[in-house]
Amino acid sequence: MTKADIVQNLYNKLGFSKKDSARIVESVFDIIKENLAQGEKIKISGFGNFVVNEKRARKGRNPQTGQTITISERKVLTFKASQVLRNALNE
Numbered sequence: 001m002t003k004a005d006i007v008q009n010l011y012n013k014l015g016f017s018k019k020d021s022a023r024i025v026e027s028v029f030d031i032i033k034e035n036l037a038q039g040e041k042i043k044i045s046g047f048g049n050f051v052v053n054e055k056r057a058r059k060g061r062n063p064q065t066g067q068t069i070t071i072s073e074r075k076v077l078t079f080k081a082s083q084v085l086r087n088a089l090n091e
Contacts (some may be wrong), residue, residue: 003029036077048081 003025010021032050034044042050057073081089 044082046082046084048079048085051078051080052076053078 007018007021010016010024011018014021016024035042036050036052039052044050053076055074055076058071060068060071061067062069068069081086
């Protein structure tokens, strides 16, 4: 499913214009992105949680050369599905 599919579903199910549907979808995604960038958790009831985790720098190895390298610290986004979503997927 793409962002355009979500816009189309809003248009079909709720009767918003396509332009308004696109604005709504963009606004929701912008709000989610802004909050994740600030390090906040996003909890959507019945769907799941988005959490930003910070990984420390660590030593790694280039598999082709065997050379030791340092993998820089970074932030990663994780998603954990809610029990409701898991149950719906496994029915």
